[in-house]
Amino acid sequence: MKNCDYQQIDPKVVPTYASPSHIGTRGPRRVRRKWEVFPGKNRFYCGGRIMMAQQSGVLPLTLGLILVTTGLFFIFDCPFLVKHLSSCVPVIGAVLFVFVFITLLQTSFSDPGILPRATLEEAANVERQIDSSGNSSYRPPPRTKEVLINQQMVKLKYCFTCKMFRPPRTSHCSLCDNCVERFDHHCPWVGNCVGKRNYRFFYTFIVSLSFLTSFIFGCVSTHLAMSTTQQKHSFSYPHASFLWFRVMFELVICFFSVWSILGLSGFHTYLVASNMTTNEDIKGSWSGKSGDVATNPFSHRNVFVNCCSVLCAPLPPSLIDRRGILPVEEESAQMCHADIQLPANKNQRNMVGAPAHHPLCLKPHSKLKAELAAAASACLSVVKVWLSG
Amino acid sequence: MAETHSLQDLRQQAAVAAKVFIQRDYTNGTLCQFQTKFPSELETRIDKQQFEETVRTLNNLYAEAEKLGSQSYIEGCLACLTAYTIFLCMETHYEKVLKKIAKYIQEQNDKVYAPRGLLLTDPIERGLRVIEITIFEDRSLTQ
Numbered sequence: 001m002k003n004c005d006y007q008q009i010d011p012k013v014v015p016t017y018a019s020p021s022h023i024g025t026r027g028p029r030r031v032r033r034k035w036e037v038f039p040g041k042n043r044f045y046c047g048g049r050i051m052m053a054q055q056s057g058v059l060p061l062t063l064g065l066i067l068v069t070t071g072l073f074f075i076f077d078c079p080f081l082v083k084h085l086s087s088c089v090p091v092i093g094a095v096l097f098v099f100v101f102i103t104l105l106q107t108s109f110s111d112p113g114i115l116p117r118a119t120l121e122e123a124a125n126v127e128r129q130i131d132s133s134g135n136s137s138y139r140p141p142p143r144t145k146e147v148l149i150n151q152q153m154v155k156l157k158y159c160f161t162c163k164m165f166r167p168p169r170t171s172h173c174s175l176c177d178n179c180v181e182r183f184d185h186h187c188p189w190v191g192n193c194v195g196k197r198n199y200r201f202f203y204t205f206i207v208s209l210s211f212l213t214s215f216i217f218g219c220v221s222t223h224l225a226m227s228t229t230q231q232k233h234s235f236s237y238p239h240a241s242f243l244w245f246r247v248m249f250e251l252v253i254c255f256f257s258v259w260s261i262l263g264l265s266g267f268h269t270y271l272v273a274s275n276m277t278t279n280e281d282i283k284g285s286w287s288g289k290s291g292d293v294a295t296n297p298f299s300h301r302n303v304f305v306n307c308c309s310v311l312c313a314p315l316p317p318s319l320i321d322r323r324g325i326l327p328v329e330e331e332s333a334q335m336c337h338a339d340i341q342l343p344a345n346k347n348q349r350n351m352v353g354a355p356a357h358h359p360l361c362l363k364p365h366s367k368l369k370a371e372l373a374a375a376a377s378a379c380l381s382v383v384k385v386w387l388s389g
Numbered sequence: 390m391a392e393t394h395s396l397q398d399l400r401q402q403a404a405v406a407a408k409v410f411i412q413r414d415y416t417n418g419t420l421c422q423f424q425t426k427f428p429s430e431l432e433t434r435i436d437k438q439q440f441e442e443t444v445r446t447l448n449n450l451y452a453e454a455e456k457l458g459s460q461s462y463i464e465g466c467l468a469c470l471t472a473y474t475i476f477l478c479m480e481t482h483y484e485k486v487l488k489k490i491a492k493y494i495q496e497q498n499d500k501v502y503a504p505r506g507l508l509l510t511d512p513i514e515r516g517l518r519v520i521e522i523t524i525f526e527d528r529s530l531t532q
Contacts, residue, residue: 102472116516121408147415154415164518168419182419200465201473298418309457312465314483315476316455319516 035322039117040178048322050109053176057188059108066104066209069253070097072246073216077223084226089219096212103205104190111318112195113181115162115170123163130158150297169298171279181316185278194278197318200311203268210261217254220247275299275306403506403525411444411520421451421517430524434505443497443509444520450493454486487513 035048043052052059070093078090118126130143143158145165156165159172162179166172171183173193182196194202224247271281275298280286286296300306409430414422425444427437464482468475494511502509502522510521 099472102474106473115518118518119515122410122515122519122521125408125410149415149418156415167413167518168415200469204469204472305457308462308465311469312462313457314455314461314464315468315481317481317483317487317513319513321514 032326033322034320034324034326037326038320038322040114041176042114042178044322051111051192051322052108053186053192055175055188056191059189059191062104062189065253065257066097066100066212069216069250070212072250073219076246077216077219077250080223080227081219085222093212093215093219096208096215099208100205100212103201103208106201107187107194107198107205108190108192110192110198110201111320111322112193113183113197113316114176114193114195114318114320115164115167115179115181116320117162117179118164126158126164152295152297154297169277169280182277183279197316200315203272203311206261206265206268210258210265213254213257213261216250217258220250220254223247224251272307272310273303275310405523406526407524409522409524411522413518414448420455421512422448423512423520428522431507431522434507434524435502439501443501446493447490447512447520450486450490454483454490 033048035044035051038044041054043054044050045052073093074090078093081089143165145156145158146153147156147168148154149168154168156168158164159166159179161172161177164179166179167181169182170179172179173183173186175186176193178193180193180195182199184194184199184202186193187202190202190205192198268278271278274296276286276296280296300309407430409428411423411428414424416422423444425441425448427440431440461482491511491513494509498509506525506527508523508525510523512518512520515521
């Protein structure tokens, strides 16, 4: 066993670049979190706890439709139905509405399963392994790697943006500019991608929404039917035209929602039962288009087990660690990456009175001043030489 | 912990000779498993059996985290009934096992890897893509 020089190092001995004492000499620094430097196109709120796609899509419309329709139902239909039918009606409606609202917010605001981009060393390692011949073209042809998964060949593609081979079932969302695990689709109605981590929220959302819209549709139709079979004065509203407008609005919204949402729920139930994603279904990854009998290697061949593995499996953690504190080396690297090529101008920087920061870390306007000063002094020296010559 | 701090100082003060990346093994699907193939760069530093045992234990721990058993079904059904709001107040099974994994890696670093000039990085810090092993320069050779 070699006697390596790796004994317990006293942490108080030498303050390193990232040690607290070094930070202390530079003055108080605001703690920055990883979400502030996240490379993808996402928006973060509440200190990184809530995340969404860059464009909220039609999420406000989704919320508006749900709130308005449910609101009208509670205000106008519930009192009548409680009196003439049952007092369970508003309770069931409330429970369904709460389910829909909470799962919608969870789908929209949670991390869908974004894979963080590869570090520089990882990317270099992968590049070295693929391209040892030293390919000089700017964008080499798409690189793929074949792996055997459950006795079936699956191709893994290289992601040029994230600089890694995408794991199976992972896809890069161009709208969010992220690789998402078990990518299903990017849903504009919820304003976020649907992937491994939020698929169960999305599925519960559409199933409970289909129940809610069917329930409201049924209640409004019952209200209408019961009202017309009763006496004329059952229309106790001040304006009959408003009544008809409201009823038509609710019926139309619910009718179209019922068919589309029920259809979507049915489709996703099929996907869950066969352990497939929308992305794979659309691309026909497992339909055996090439002529070979291609089956889904991720399916457990049992509907119940498939459903449980998709909906009841342990919730995976978020891999992007949005609330994590940004290490100081990374932060300086982010700030200084544009200044690394200016070591020669260090003296000029001091001459123009640049603030006393770390030599490699200047703000852009100081860098410009330094460059101008350097250019000016160079010109002056040339002029001096010419004049003396 | 003083030992943790010393490992971080090791990371910053000792010169990094190389980094080895243990890639994921997808033969059983998308479960988090790492390849047990022994990298050639580590041949002079550590025993093959020791390395394989570390990776195999990590694989078992990740399999435990993602296991579909009665506990995960109950947790899943309960979560569904509460519209998944219990995830806001409760630590999930996966998170509990991740803590166990972090502790195991810390222990392996302290007992096995740091004395040999190596450092394991917890895969969760690399998005569960790779196990990064940092090889530090062997100062005893340069002295």
